[in-house]
Amino acid sequence: MTLLRETDSPERRVEKLSRISDVLIDRIDRLEEMRGSAWSMFQAAVALEQEVEARTRELERVLADLSERNRELAVARAAAEEANRSKTRFLRAASHDLLQPLSAARLFLTALSDTDLDPFQQELTGRLAGAFESVEELMHAVLDISRLDSQRIEFHRKPVYLGDLFRRLAIEYAPMAEVKGLALTFVPTSAVVDSDPVFLRRIAQNLVSNAIKYTESGRVLVRIRRQGDQVWLEIHDTGIGIPPADRSRIFDEFQRVGREGVAPGMGLGLSIVRRACAKLGHPITVDSEQGRGTVFRVGLPIVAPDEDGLIRIVDKTPAALRGRVALVVENDPNMRRAYELILSDQLGMVPRLAGGTAEALATMGEEPPM
Known part of the structure; x- marks a missing residue:
């Protein structure tokens, strides 16, 4: 610190004061x-x-x-x-x-x-x-x-024997293919898959029906191809094919491809197929070449056999219906009469007709519940 001393000269004191002032x-x-x-x-x-x-x-x-x-x-x-x-x-x-x-x-x-x-x-x-x-x-x-x-x-999933499904479809669609002069082939299979039998049949019906409708000549082939723990239901046709730009919209309602009037229908079949496959968890793919045909594939999980190596499916189809009694409960009189004609004339059964529950129980000799 700079200090002022009595011995400092005036100039020295001014200099010190100036420095102190600058610091302050x-x-x-x-x-x-x-x-x-x-x-x-x-x-x-x-x-x-x-x-x-x-x-x-x-x-x-x-x-x-x-x-x-x-x-x-x-x-x-x-x-x-x-x-x-x-x-x-x-x-x-x-x-x-x-x-x-x-x-x-x-x-x-x-x-x-x-x-x-x-x-x-x-x-x-x-x-x-x-x-x-x-x-x-x-x-x-x-x-x-x-x-x-x-x-x-609600779906009722159970083992479905695809061989049996193929035989039913072959009988159902053979006349439709024959009218158009197409070769309809179902490759025999012993595969058993896990699905809802009603909706799986609906899926297959729509795909086979579409293949026949959009094929003017050649063939329609239905077969199974195994891949890992699932099989692919394949429907091949030699039809008009699907342009790449249309392959996404064919699954929408009221959508059809090809020339107007080529095939009858409302354009709802593939929409039903897409919805059913999505609900059941069955993947679906389509490959097509315009003018040469289309292949639809539906992935189905295989049913594993039991301890005996067997897959048991109960067949509830009766062996014979002729002479058996059928109780028809139907409130519509025209429907009752129509059922009576079909059951008696075509199936040889003995129809018992009732318009409601009480009449049906009376026909069976039982008292209606109170």
Whole structure:
């Protein structure tokens, strides 16, 4: 520290005082700078706190709005699900009511076609049967789509013997292929898979039917190819093929490929196939070359044999029906009469008819429950 002494000359004392003054001024300047910096920091902290409070209020408003939107979406979703369930119930009821007279008409036509008819009458009955079959097919397709879209649909999975399925399909579609001059081949198989037999048959029916419809010449081949722990149901055809741009939309409703009028149908078959495969967990693929044919493949899990190395499937088909008594409970009189004709004339059975539960129990000699 610089000290003033009595012995210092005036010049020396002025010099020392000047240095002391400079040091003091420098300290004062630094103190002023520190005070200004602290004040700036304080002001910045206050501004930041205000900004945080504003952003917090804004975030709270956004969260409240989002919560309200979520509640609205939940209500809308519940309403949509209820509307879908109502649609399914309506379609089931409407399909049943519409299919009853159609089924009765087809049964009457079947009985009529077994009588002696002249060629003109045979043509009329054939055309009527075809028209009724088309309407009934459309109603069944709409009903199938409605069921598959329902969240409450129940599948009854069990071992399905594909050899038996192939034999049924061969009998069912041989006339359709024969009319078009196509070779329809089902390669024999002993594979047993895990699926719902009703919906698996529906899948196969739609794929085989489509293959025949869109094939003008050549053949349709149905076979099984094993790969790992699953098999692939393959349907090959030599038809018109599917352009690459159309391969995604063919599974949509009312979508058809090819020239107009090439094949009859409503364009619902592949939509049913896609929905059923998705619900059952069966992967489906399609390969096609335009003008040379198409291959549809459906992956099916193989059923493992039991300890004896066997897969047991119970066949509930009766060996003979002739002479057996059949109880028909049907509230529609036309349907009752149609069933009576088919059961008695074509199957040789003895039909017992009832219009309701009480009448059926009385026919069986039992008292209705109280």
